[in-house]
Amino acid sequence: IFTEKPMATDSPGVRSVMESVQKAKDKGLGMLAGFCWRYDYPRRALFEKVLSGELGDILTVYGTYLTSPVKPMPPASSRPDGMSDLEWMVRNWYNFTWLSGDGLVEQACHTVDWLAWAKGDTHPVSCTAVGGRQIPANGGNIFDHIEVNYVWEDDTRGFIAQRQIAGCYNENSCYILGTKGKGFIDRRGVRTTMADGEAWRYKGESPNMYQVEHNEFFQSLREGKPLNNGDRMVNSTMMAIMGRMAGYSGKEVTWEEALNSDEVLVPETPNWDAPVEMRQLAMPGLS
Structure with a gap:
């Protein structure tokens, strides 16, 4: 079973996916999550260093997903006469939380997954966030920017900045601070710098991660040892929903x-x- 991200847009959906993951395990079925960066060789090399303790104890992880709108909501005046609520929403699915989850859940969940990866796929105990809508929503109900502060049991902090506004600085990065060194995923590549001055930069091969994920999944099926990374996909999806x-x-x-x-x-x-309720854009402090 190939399961694309996000696996759900709300908590009841996540719990349903958790049940499906367990059923797949019970039946010996494979379940591959669409968190494609897990199959990117450079990032794998970095997170192997993180999880092996090479950077020391992890203190803070900061990730970004700053980009333009994925599918801007058209004005209501462009809605064809006779088009039902559901069809209008499905055709503009990205702009409704029940369909996309919003930008943090649908797109920036990849960066959330990096935070989870750096923490060994353990979940945070709490989070706070600030966000809102800068560009007119035109009847949609998703934020176009949000910043989340996650807190783990060991007091590690994880931060993510997500934005979908045209004309702004774009970035998709991750910065990992440990007691012995730092890890970076940014425009300068995948690399580390250590407290003792030693530096590392990934220089190995970098095959297409989408092909790698399918190659490894199919190989596991042929060997009778199907991959099932359902638990970690649920964790990362729930983290994104929690932040929203x-x-x-x-x-x-x-x-x-x-x-x-x-x-x-x-x-x-x-x-x-039939008519479908169109939820209003959330108002922090009131919603």
């Missing part, structure tokens, strides 16, 4: 609160022709 919840509400959100939330974003019985 904190940003949209303006409140501190704990892992338990997020995972056990009963907030359902997906309509109970989507009907192509």
